[in-house]
Amino acid sequence: MERLSAAQWARLEAELRRGPLVHGFEDDQRRTLKRIKLLIGRMLYVRYTVQGVWKLLRRHGWSCQVPVRRALERDEGAVEVWKKEVWPQVKERRRTWVPTSASKTRQG
Structure with a gap:
């Protein structure tokens, strides 16, 4: 049951x-579920949970916002440098397989 009238x-x-x-x-131009929840409360004096806001929006044909294009400020050269130089240093190395015990009292 929907709590908002058509109007x-x-x-x-x-x-x-x-x-x-x-x-x-x-500060940020994105619509978030939390912000929409606040807007509903301030404007219409109706309380929704974040999940309830998501269901309400989906019911009325709204979907997640995905940027149609990349930001104009994006520097492709800087992104490539970061991927090649910074990311390998930041990325956590994968552990190699080591046999372990499932027992909490007897460690392998």
Whole structure:
């Protein structure tokens, strides 16, 4: 059972289309479930869980946001250097296989 009326959903959807900046999220322009939950509470005085917000959005045809294109600021050269030089140093090395015991009292 949905807790929002058709009029409330229409109002929420209109506000979501206006974007996060209008609602005071200057630091990051992504719509997150937590932010949408806060918006529903502030605007409509209806409480939802994060999971409930996800179900509500899916029910009305909304989906996860995936960037359509890469950021204009992205530096492909710097990304390649990082992949080749930094990542191998940061990446945790895989352990080689070592026989162990499943017993908690008797270690292998």
